[in-house]
Structures are given as structure tokens and as C-alpha cells.
Amino acid sequence: MAVINETQVNRPVKKRTATQRKRGETLAFYAFISPWLIGFIFLTAGPMVATLGFSFTYYDLASPPRWAGLDNYTHAFTDPDFWQSLKVTGLFVLFYLPLSIILGLLIAIMMNQNIKGIAIFRTIYYMPVVVPAVASAVLWLWIFHPSRGLLNNALGLVGIPKSQWPYWFLDPNWALPAIIIMSLWGVGSGMIIYLAGLKAIPQNLYEAASIDGANPVQRFWNITIPQLSPIIFFQIIQGLIGAFQVFAPAKILSPSGLGGPNGSTLFYVLNLYNVGFGGSHQMGYASALSWILFIIIMACTLVVFRSSSVWVYYETERS
Amino acid sequence: MTPSAETAPSSVMANNRISSRKLITLGFTYLVLILGALVFLIPFIWTILTSVKSSSEISSTTITFLPKGDWHWENFSKVFTNPGIDFPRYLLNTIFVIVGILIGKVISCTLVGYGFARFRAPGKNILFIAMLSTMLLPSYVTLVPTYLLFTQIFHWGDSFLPLIVPHFFGEAFYIFLMRQFFMGLPYELEEAATIDGAGRFRIFIQIMLPMVTPAIVAMCVLTFMGAWNDYFTPLIYLNDPSKYTLALGLQFLRDNTIGVNNSGSVGQLNVLMAGALVMIIPMLLIFFVAQKFIIEGVSITGMGGR
Numbered sequence: 015m016a017v018i019n020e021t022q023v024n025r026p027v028k029k030r031t032a033t034q035r036k037r038g039e040t041l042a043f044y045a046f047i048s049p050w051l052i053g054f055i056f057l058t059a060g061p062m063v064a065t066l067g068f069s070f071t072y073y074d075l076a077s078p079p080r081w082a083g084l085d086n087y088t089h090a091f092t093d094p095d096f097w098q099s100l101k102v103t104g105l106f107v108l109f110y111l112p113l114s115i116i117l118g119l120l121i122a123i124m125m126n127q128n129i130k131g132i133a134i135f136r137t138i139y140y141m142p143v144v145v146p147a148v149a150s151a152v153l154w155l156w157i158f159h160p161s162r163g164l165l166n167n168a169l170g171l172v173g174i175p176k177s178q179w180p181y182w183f184l185d186p187n188w189a190l191p192a193i194i195i196m197s198l199w200g201v202g203s204g205m206i207i208y209l210a211g212l213k214a215i216p217q218n219l220y221e222a223a224s225i226d227g228a229n230p231v232q233r234f235w236n237i238t239i240p241q242l243s244p245i246i247f248f249q250i251i252q253g254l255i256g257a258f259q260v261f262a263p264a265k266i267l268s269p270s271g272l273g274g275p276n277g278s279t280l281f282y283v284l285n286l287y288n289v290g291f292g293g294s295h296q297m298g299y300a301s302a303l304s305w306i307l308f309i310i311i312m313a314c315t316l317v318v319f320r321s322s323s324v325w326v327y328y329e330t331e332r333s
Numbered sequence: 334m335t336p337s338a339e340t341a342p343s344s345v346m347a348n349n350r351i352s353s354r355k356l357i358t359l360g361f362t363y364l365v366l367i368l369g370a371l372v373f374l375i376p377f378i379w380t381i382l383t384s385v386k387s388s389s390e391i392s393s394t395t396i397t398f399l400p401k402g403d404w405h406w407e408n409f410s411k412v413f414t415n416p417g418i419d420f421p422r423y424l425l426n427t428i429f430v431i432v433g434i435l436i437g438k439v440i441s442c443t444l445v446g447y448g449f450a451r452f453r454a455p456g457k458n459i460l461f462i463a464m465l466s467t468m469l470l471p472s473y474v475t476l477v478p479t480y481l482l483f484t485q486i487f488h489w490g491d492s493f494l495p496l497i498v499p500h501f502f503g504e505a506f507y508i509f510l511m512r513q514f515f516m517g518l519p520y521e522l523e524e525a526a527t528i529d530g531a532g533r534f535r536i537f538i539q540i541m542l543p544m545v546t547p548a549i550v551a552m553c554v555l556t557f558m559g560a561w562n563d564y565f566t567p568l569i570y571l572n573d574p575s576k577y578t579l580a581l582g583l584q585f586l587r588d589n590t591i592g593v594n595n596s597g598s599v600g601q602l603n604v605l606m607a608g609a610l611v612m613i614i615p616m617l618l619i620f621f622v623a624q625k626f627i628i629e630g631v632s633i634t635g636m637g638g639r
Contacts, residue, residue, distance in 0.1 A: 046448025052502060135369075
């Protein structure tokens with residue numbers, strides 16, 4: 015009797031605890047992730063939609079927003095500053111991104127050797143990455159000084175006459191190359207990631223290839239590059255997103271901070287800042303610019319993603 | 334002399350040839366590494382050397398690499414006693430903001446990371462993908478409404494709140510880092526505690542949290558550096574110079590020494606470079622001490638800092 019009673023009582027209780035546990039787990043999940051969820055709704059998703067809304071208005075903070083229809087967008091396409099900012103950002107991507115990937119990869123390959131003192135070199139090469147952007151800008155300002163700067167005086171030492179020294183940040187043709195050179199100082203950030211990728215490549219791939227008679231160049235193109243391609247792919251996306259968000263150097267290094275001379279360092283976000291926060295507050299137009307930025311980045315990411323099936327190699331494809 | 338001596342020389346010679354070729358490659362590798370290291374180090378060296386030169390030396394027409402005569406370390410104290418530019422205040426402001434940010438980050442990212450790592454719930458996968466996709470989202474897409482919310486509705490302009498509060502809602506990158514660490518822990522830890530009757534939150538605080546200390550340290554180090562470097566957020570929210578952080582303070586120092594348009598007097602470049610070093614040196618020290626955490630954190634998630 016007692017035994018039967020126990021099972022009769024226990025069964026429904028067990029069932030309830032199972033569904034209760036499930037509900038409890040769901041509740042716990044949402045409780046634990048609630049900080050992010052609240053932030054996602056009120057500081058990410060909500061503002062994203064609000065930005066879109068504001069982009070259809072005129073809003074200068076002084077008076078309430080007025081409906082503008084598509085004016086802000088049509089204005090962007092006739093605004094020379096907008097096109098200039100796209101050109102500057104595009105040129106930066108075109109030169110900086112391939113250079114940083116090639117240099118980062120080359121340095122990582124050099125670092126991937128078991129030789130004495132390699133850790134010291136790795137530390138030195140990575141050091142510039144931790145330098146704050148503002149400090150870095152101030153420091154390079156001095157290196158690029160037209161007459162007293164280290165770089166121009168080095169050019170003098172190799173025989174380039176003073177009359178031909180570039181004015182760097184004061185010359186519309188040299189300001190952007192100067193920012194690219196300066197940015198390449200931080201190439202160690204990519205190096206570390208490629209290095210982690212190199213260390214993860216199974217050694218037996220190389221051994222097998224050596225036995226088959228592959229030379230180092232063949233091994234590089236047929237093993238290292240395919241194995242690293244997912245990482246390179248990710249770095250390209252990161253680099254694209256990063257390039258569209260360059261701000262501190264553009265703001266600090268251009269005379270008067272507006273992206274000059276002649277708009278030669280008017281990066282996309284600097285233009286956005288000038289429109290929304292520099293003097294006049296054209297919040298509607300700034301919102302439209304943020305949405306255009308968002309669309310450009312999404313489009314670029316999509317293109318890279320689409321093309322990735324051609325050149326990115328994933329382990330899982332093999333099996 | 335002995336028969337074996339006949340065969341020995343050829344193999345020794347082969348060995349020598351291989352090892353000398355190896356030696357040359359090794360020497361070449363070191364040469365490239367050292368030259369590269371010099372390129373990366375020279376901007377630092379030039380900054381340090383400039384910071385200890387006298388104003389007259391910097392202004393003179395002959396350009397020197399090494400300082401002539403005495404090294405003027407007092408340029409560093411000039412950074413902190415510059416009239417109108419309250420560097421000690423900026424340093425305190427920066428530390429205050431960073432402490433706030435760290436508290437927010439640790440609380441939110443560990444909680445959320447644990448939530449995503451350990452619980453099954455309807456909607457979890459979609460939320461996880463949404464969370465990851467915010468990593469690719471440029472922060473500028475939310476800039477205008479967030480700015481309006483903080484300044485026009487909450488009236489937080491010229492306070493540190495807009496700099497700190499958003500960090501209490503987690504950040505995808507670190508949430509992902511935390512999740513990866515929590516997922517690596519065995520389930521037995523929680524099961525044993527559940528049998529003992531501990532609640533989920535207690536298990537999280539007392540058992541799970543201490544297990545991911547390395548991840549928390551990595552997150553704190555990277556967050557510290559990010560907040561120390563941040564220039565955009567303080568720039569749009571802080572107008573009152575007494576509220577400036579170091580990033581704004583250094584720009585302020587630049588504007589007041591060599592001028593906004595970079596063409597003013599170079600005589601105070603020594604103080605400016607000392608100011609830049611005040612911002613750089615703590616970062617380098619943290620990097621040297623926590624190098625392992627930084628490099629691991631960066632390589633695990635595949636994000637290159639910056």
C-alpha cells in the first residue's frame with residue numbers, strides 16, 4: 015500500500031517539477047540576460063529606428079523636429095562635403111586595408127618562428143596598438159612637422175632637398191598618406207590575430223606537403239593562405255567597418271579640426287560630426303548620414319560575405 | 334687514421350653547410366626583426382627625447398636627435414602645473430569614469446554571458462544572433478537619438494553619466510568572451526551546488542564567477558584601455574573643461590601650446606610630448622603586465638583591439 019501510494023503521489027509531482035523547471039530555466043535565462051536585452055531595446059534597436067525617423071526631419075535642437083521627407087537624403091547627394099567624405103574614406107580603405115593585411119601577415123609569419131627573443135619582438139611590434147588615438151595623433155603631428163619633423167629630416171639625410179619636403183598635414187596631397195602611414199604603425203593588432211591563426215594550423219599539413227615535395231612558397235600559397243583565409247576574411251570586414259569610423263586622427267590632425275586642408279582628411283564620421291555636433295546641430299541631416307553609413311557598411315559586408323565562398327576555406331567543407 | 338675517420342669528414346662537412354646556411358637565415362631573420370623593431374620604436378624614442386629637451390633647443394634652427402646637455406624632466410611636472418589646463422583633474426575624471434565603466438561591464442557582461450552559456454529558453458538562439466550582429470553595427474547608427482536621450486531628456490550633458498551608464502547594459506564582444514569561458518566549465522559544478530540547495534544566482538556569484546576570473550581580468554584590461562583612449566564620447570558630451578577626461582585634456586593642451594591649426598610655436602612641444610607620454614605610459618605598463626590576458630582576449634575573439 016505504502017509503495018503504491020508513493021508512486022501515485024510522486025508521478026504528477028515529478029511532471030510538474032519538469033515543466034516548472036523548464037519555466038524556471040526560461041525565467042532565469044531572461045533574468046540573466048536582462049541587462050543586455052534592456053540595452054538592446056532602448057540603446058540599440060530603439061535608437062536605430064529613431065535615427066531613421068529623425069532622418070526624415072529637420073531638427074536643430076532649438077525648435078521641435080519638422081517633417082522633411084527625403085530632403086536630407088537628396089541633400090546628401092548634392093552635398094560636396096558628403097562626396098568628399100566618401101572619397102577620402104574610400105581612398106583610405108583602398109590603400110590602408112591591403113597594406114595592413116599584407117604587412118600584418120608578413121610580420122606574423124616572421125613572428126611564428128621558434129627563435130630566441132621572439133617574444134620581445136612581438137611585444138615591441140604590438141606596443142603602438144595600445145597608444146591612445148589622441149596621443150598617437152599628437153606624437154605623429156611632431157614627426158610629420160614640415161621643417162623640424164623627424165621624417166622630413168630623415169628624408170634630408172637620404173638626399174631629398176628641403177624644397178621638396180612634403181608639408182604632410184598642411185598639404186592636401188600629403189595629409190591622407192600621412193594618416194595612412196600613421197595608421198600602419200598599429201599594424202601589430204592584425205599581426206597578433208594572424209599569429210594566433212598560424213599557430214592553429216596543424217603541423218602535419220606542412221609535413222605531408224614537404225614529403226610530397228612542396229617548396230616553402232608552394233606551402234605558403236597552398237596551406238598557409240587557405241588555412242588563414244577565414245581570419246583574413248574577418249579582418250577585411252573589421253577593417254572596412256573600422257575605416258568608416260576613423261575619427262580622432264582626422265579631427266586632431268587637420269588644421270582647424272574640420273578635415274582640411276581642402277577636405278583632404280574629411281573622413282565620413284568627421285563630416286557626420288561636423289554636421290551634427292560642430293557648431294550647428296543639423297540632427298536630421300546627421301541622422302540621414304548615419305543611416306547612409308549603416309547601409310554602406312552593410313552593403314560592403316554583404317559583398318565580402320558573398321565573395322567569401324570563392325576564396326575562404328572552411329574546415330567543414332572538407333568532410 | 335681509423336677507417337671511420339675516412340667517412341666522417343663528408344658528413345661533418347654536410348652538417349657544416351646546413352648549419353652555416355641556417356646561421357645565415359637566422360642572422361637575416363634577426364636583422365629584419367631588429368630593423369622592424371626600430372621602425373616601430375622610433376616614434377616612441379623621438380617623443381621621449383623631445384619631452385626632455387629644453388624649449389630653446391626645440392626652437393633652434395639646428396635639429397637635434399639627442400638632447401644637448403641636461404635632460405629636462407621638469408617638462409613632465411609642467412604638464413601637471415600648466416595654467417588653465419588642469420591635468421590632475423583630467424586624470425581623476427578619467428579614473429572616475431573608468432571605475433564606473435568597469436563596474437558596469439563586469440556586472441552586465443558576466444550575467445549575460447552566463448545566461449547565454451547555461452540556460453535553454455525559447456528565443457535564445459535569435460537573441461544570441463541579434464547580440465552577435467550588434468558587433469558589426471557601427472555605433473554611429475544610434476548616435477543621434479542616444480545623444481538626444483541623454484542630453485535633452487535626461488539632461489546628462491556635462492556629466493559623466495552618458496559615458497558610464499551605457500556600459501551597464503553589456504557589450505556584445507565581452508558578452509561573447511564571457512560566454513565562451515562559461516561554456517568551457519563542467520556542468521558538474523552547478524549540479525553539485527543545486528543538490529546542496531543553492532539558488533541559481535548564488536551558484537553564479539559563489540561558484541561560477543570565481544572560475545572565470547581570467548576572463549574578467551582580460552575584459553577589465555581591454556575595457557580600461559578602451560575607456561582611457563575614448564575621444565569621441567567625451568567630445569560630444571563634455572563641454573565644461575573641468576569635466577574633461579585625459580583624451581580631451583591632451584587635445585586642449587595641444588590647442589594651447591602649438592595651436593589648433595598645428596602651425597603655432599613649437600617651443601612648447603616638449604611639454605606637449607610629455608603630456609602625450611603621460612597618456613601613453615600607463616597603457617604601456619598595463620600592456621607589459623597584462624600582455625598575456627590582452628593577447629589571449631584579442632586572439633580568442635579575433636578582434637584586433639582598436
